[in-house]
Amino acid sequence: MILDAAGDPLAALASQVDGFASAQGLSAKARYTLDLVLEELITNVVNHGAGPEGADVHVTLSGEDRTVVGTVSDNAMAFDPLAMAPPDTSSSLEERAVGGLGVHLVRTLANEVSYAREGDRNVLRFTVTDEETEVSR
Amino acid sequence: MSHLATQQETVGPVTVLSVSGRVDSANAKELETEVVQAVEAGTARMVFNFSDLDYISSAGLRVVLIAGKRLKAAGGGMALYGLNPTIKDVFEISGFMSLFEVKADRDAAIAAVG
Numbered sequence: 280m281i282l283d284a285a286g287d288p289l290a291a292l293a294s295q296v297d298g299f300a301s302a303q304g305l306s307a308k309a310r311y312t313l314d315l316v317l318e319e320l321i322t323n324v325v326n327h328g329a330g331p332e333g334a335d336v337h338v339t340l341s342g343e344d345r346t347v348v349g350t351v352s353d354n355a356m357a358f359d360p361l362a363m364a365p366p367d368t369s370s371s372l373e374e375r376a377v378g379g380l381g382v383h384l385v386r387t388l389a390n391e392v393s394y395a396r397e398g399d400r401n402v403l404r405f406t407v408t409d410e411e412t413e414v415s416r
Numbered sequence: 417m418s419h420l421a422t423q424q425e426t427v428g429p430v431t432v433l434s435v436s437g438r439v440d441s442a443n444a445k446e447l448e449t450e451v452v453q454a455v456e457a458g459t460a461r462m463v464f465n466f467s468d469l470d471y472i473s474s475a476g477l478r479v480v481l482i483a484g485k486r487l488k489a490a491g492g493g494m495a496l497y498g499l500n501p502t503i504k505d506v507f508e509i510s511g512f513m514s515l516f517e518v519k520a521d522r523d524a525a526i527a528a529v530g
Contacts, residue, residue, distance in 0.1 A: 311471060318440055318473045372484055375515065377481050380474040380477050383509065
């Protein structure tokens with residue numbers, strides 16, 4: 280499945296990802312993780328990489344044996360979100376920085392995530408394994 | 417796809433804000449505006465009811481963090497209840513379980529800030 284989600288990527292993606300998750304019979308938890316990984320990676324492109332002209336974002340998803348393999352690629356300037364320092368989740372409320380949680384969540388919730396610069400594109404690859412044996416919906 | 421819906425209720429000195437649906441990068445600003453307006457209108461004690469919340473991303477967690485900071489600075493406090501297991505995981509990963517009062521039910525959450 281290839282989604283060309285340039286423009287308003289999240290809105291364009293939402294129903295197609297929903298359809299994919301239903302077709303794969305993903306549990307509610309795996310569906311949440313997939314939604315979250317895609318949202319965080321795409322908003323990262325929009326907030327950090329894309330210039331005023333926007334960016335061309337491509338999303339691919341495939342599923343096999345209860346594992347979803349996905350990519351998010353874009354043609355914005357080279358940017359490796361995985362190189363950002365994780366937030367200090369042990370700091371006090373007053374000292375706690377606002378932000379930086381998105382990539383931390385992706386790194387923790389996805390089973391694998393990696394970055395590569397390929398030609399003029401940033402490519403994030405991830406896998407999400409559905410660990411729940413019962414299909415909950 | 418569900419959307420963000422909110423409802424405010426006053427219980428003594430506590431404002432209970434029920435947040436349902438999804439809080440994501442497309443609508444987190446709406447929730448931030450509502451919370452900030454409540455604090456600026458004098459609310460210092462707030463309980464978030466997440467019983468009907470299906471999904472929250474980092475954009476929504478940012479609003480929760482801002483709310484916690486603002487309420488503490490106002491001399492009050494914040495508590496939450498009704499988190500589904502996945503949202504609880506997300507809170508755990510974010511370090512929010514030790515930062516905030518996450519309670520099992522409404523009465524406990526109100527008691528924690530009242």
